[in-house]
Amino acid sequence: MCNNYAPVQRQLLRDVYGVEPPPLDYPPETWPDYAAPIIRSNQDRRREALIGTFGMVPKSRIPPGVKKFDTTNARSETIGEKRSFSGAWKLGQVCLVPATSFYEPNYEGGSKSVRWRIWLKDEPDFAIAGLWRAWPREAGAEVFSFTMLTINSDKHPLMNRFHAPGKEKRMIVIVPRSEWDDWLTCRDPERARSFMRPYPADLMEAAPAPRAPRAKAAE
Numbered sequence: 001m002c003n004n005y006a007p008v009q010r011q012l013l014r015d016v017y018g019v020e021p022p023p024l025d026y027p028p029e030t031w032p033d034y035a036a037p038i039i040r041s042n043q044d045r046r047r048e049a050l051i052g053t054f055g056m057v058p059k060s061r062i063p064p065g066v067k068k069f070d071t072t073n074a075r076s077e078t079i080g081e082k083r084s085f086s087g088a089w090k091l092g093q094v095c096l097v098p099a100t101s102f103y104e105p106n107y108e109g110g111s112k113s114v115r116w117r118i119w120l121k122d123e124p125d126f127a128i129a130g131l132w133r134a135w136p137r138e139a140g141a142e143v144f145s146f147t148m149l150t151i152n153s154d155k156h157p158l159m160n161r162f163h164a165p166g167k168e169k170r171m172i173v174i175v176p177r178s179e180w181d182d183w184l185t186c187r188d189p190e191r192a193r194s195f196m197r198p199y200p201a202d203l204m205e206a207a208p209a210p211r212a213p214r215a216k217a218a219e
Contacts, residue, residue: 017096072148
């Protein structure tokens with residue numbers, strides 16, 4: 001499960017993805033309910049960038065009285081069945097989530113986790129398979145949200161090192177650069193499943209990246 005990553009910044013969106021960055025600024029690290037860029041294919045089958053909220057169902061959209069639930073990740077095995085994701089999946093509302101790295105908890109040193117950073121060797125960025133959806137806004141304009149697709153990583157030499165002991169190992173789906181447009185224009189859910197493959201561990205790097213301690217409040 002990934003709910004913390006570093007999104008691609010504006011210049012890379014232009015230079016690598018060939019899209020005009022959205023006008024809205026966004027933080028250098030993304031967490032649930034944060035705004036970040038995504039890329040989808042428009043009606044002309046051209047790439048376009050949008051700003052979306054990380055989490056398919058933003059907390060502000062969960063009805064009062066309903067327990068909060070996390071939708072930052074969607075399991076590829078059940079994506080067509082889960083209410084939060086099935087509509088977008090069946091409509092082919094796929095996207096790319098551009099990133100320079102992502103973060104996962106590592107428990108190899110004991111019961112307390114250490115945050116690790118994961119990135120690709122010799123690559124300034126990569127793109128994660130995602131789904132998007134639109135929400136109506138009072139003023140009439142749509143707002144967007146997104147989720148990342150995940151697969152089992154029990155046998156992945158790198159990604160099986162993360163997450164709590166005893167829990168299933170999961171990893172995000174990284175779409176190879178040569179397949180970006182194939183993914184973005186895919187509208188067939190069964191064909192989309194062919195993209196659900198683990199990224200080769202020998203093309204990835206990882207290192208501890210603990211979060212900086214919070215500054216103490218002034219007395």
